[in-house]
Amino acid sequence: MEFVLIAVAILVLALVVGAALLVGRGKRTTRLDDDALGGTTLTRPRPPQPTAPPTAPPVEQPDAVVPEAPPAVELPPAEPEPGLVFETPPPSAGRLVRLRSRLARSQSSLGRGLLTVLAREKLTEDDWEEIEETLLAADVGVTATTQIVERLRTQSMVLATASGAELRELLVRELTAVLGPDLDRTLGTDRRDGHPGVVLVVGVNGAGKTTTVGKIARVLVGDGKSVVLGAADTFRAAAADQLETWGERVGVLTVRGREGGDPASVAFEAVKTGNEAEVDTVVVDTAGRLHTKSGLMDELGKVKRVVEKQAPVTEVLLVLDATTGQNGVVQARVFTEAVEVTGIVLTKLDGTAKGGIVVSVQRELGIPVKLIGLGEGPDDLAPFEPRAFAEGLVGQE
Numbered sequence: 001m002e003f004v005l006i007a008v009a010i011l012v013l014a015l016v017v018g019a020a021l022l023v024g025r026g027k028r029t030t031r032l033d034d035d036a037l038g039g040t041t042l043t044r045p046r047p048p049q050p051t052a053p054p055t056a057p058p059v060e061q062p063d064a065v066v067p068e069a070p071p072a073v074e075l076p077p078a079e080p081e082p083g084l085v086f087e088t089p090p091p092s093a094g095r096l097v098r099l100r101s102r103l104a105r106s107q108s109s110l111g112r113g114l115l116t117v118l119a120r121e122k123l124t125e126d127d128w129e130e131i132e133e134t135l136l137a138a139d140v141g142v143t144a145t146t147q148i149v150e151r152l153r154t155q156s157m158v159l160a161t162a163s164g165a166e167l168r169e170l171l172v173r174e175l176t177a178v179l180g181p182d183l184d185r186t187l188g189t190d191r192r193d194g195h196p197g198v199v200l201v202v203g204v205n206g207a208g209k210t211t212t213v214g215k216i217a218r219v220l221v222g223d224g225k226s227v228v229l230g231a232a233d234t235f236r237a238a239a240a241d242q243l244e245t246w247g248e249r250v251g252v253l254t255v256r257g258r259e260g261g262d263p264a265s266v267a268f269e270a271v272k273t274g275n276e277a278e279v280d281t282v283v284v285d286t287a288g289r290l291h292t293k294s295g296l297m298d299e300l301g302k303v304k305r306v307v308e309k310q311a312p313v314t315e316v317l318l319v320l321d322a323t324t325g326q327n328g329v330v331q332a333r334v335f336t337e338a339v340e341v342t343g344i345v346l347t348k349l350d351g352t353a354k355g356g357i358v359v360s361v362q363r364e365l366g367i368p369v370k371l372i373g374l375g376e377g378p379d380d381l382a383p384f385e386p387r388a389f390a391e392g393l394v395g396q397e
């Protein structure tokens with residue numbers, strides 16, 4: 001008898017602790033390996049747990065001894081699972097200002113290079129050519145370079161008498177002007193018409209796509225949003241593991257598929273889960289390693305179509321590796337033809353002297369850069385702000 005009471009008490013305690021942890025932040029990763037949906041293994045919240053163990057229907061046994069009903073068990077308050085501590089990332093506002101020193105490589109070649117020439121007493125044609133070459137070498141692009149040089153030339157009189165600080169300010173202003181200060185860089189991550197914001201993240205593998213999805217989840221959590229992740233890059237099992245780890249660190253749930261499974265069904269299930277849990281945003285990682293352009297188009301098109309049965313896609317982010325320069329822009333075109341890209345994430349700007357790539361990518365693709373990656377750390381992703389970025393390129397005194 002005592003044994004039965006203890007067993008019932010342990011079962012009830014386990015269920016209450018389990019339910020409390022799930023409901024606690026509503027974002028805990030739980031894995032349902034037996035889910036049979038189209039060969040898909042899902043990581044998602046379990047359905048609400050019963051608070052008492054199910055009881056079998058009473059069986060008529062006239063001679064059996066009827067057991068006494070167990071007395072009500074007084075449960076101690078649920079203790080959090082040991083080791084289950086979610087990280088609290090910093091909010092996104094002001095991140096670029098904090099991280100702009102990471103643009104050091106661009107700073108020394110672009111910023112310092114330009115300032116050195118501009119500080120010369122009288123600028124000769126050779127000096128203007130040097131300015132032009134410096135801008136082109138930093139991947140600013142021909143049109144923007146011409147624009148900057150022309151505008152600086154018209155200010156030669158000012159340049160001749162300007163102090164170091166004034167030159168710096170002038171250069172920041174001119175660089176900001178070619179960075180599209182008026183472009184709308186709002187991320188479509190908010191709930192709309194009763195559905196979560198749905199963000200599809202596309203791009204070539206190796207560009208930092210999965211890492212970026214993880215970092216975006218942290219940006220959103222840091223800004224107080226609830227998030228579900230979809231690991232629809234089913235080409236590489238490690239990508240889903242990687243994403244799941246990112247999610248777990250901040251208490252965000254990941255819906256994942258088996259290696260080689262159907263990416264669209266994982267994306268669908270992720271958005272469905274987000275819909276049901278009424279989260280703010282679902283972020284879906286997609287595969288980029290497809291052998292043909294038509295294969296890529298078919299797959300991304302299908303992912304978007306299938307997802308939209310659940311909720312409209314509110315943002316399509318294309319992840320580009322800044323260190324690949326113009327090659328990256330060529331790759332990017334394939335994606336922009338496959339799906340309507342609404343924003344660019346430029347990663348690895350900390351590893352290049354060609355910070356001007358932001359200008360040319362935006363101009364050539366006609367899509368605003370919305371986020372930039374400035375390091376391998378979990379919070380090294382910042383919303384793009386033209387002025388703060390230009391200041392980063394020019395550097396401090």
Ligand SMILES: Nc1nc2c(ncn2[C@@H]2O[C@H](COP(=O)(O)OP(=O)(O)OP(=O)(O)O)[C@@H](O)[C@H]2O)c(=O)[nH]1
Nearest residue numbers: 205206207208209210211239347348373374375376
């Ligand atoms: N320095 C630096 N490294 C970055 C940045 N963003 C991503 N990386 C690194 O780039 C490498 C590739 O990142 P992944 O996220 O695995 O690339 P991926 O595009 O998702 O590739 P798959 O997972 O194969 O799809 C990792 O070592 C990242 O840490 C960044 O902004 N700066």
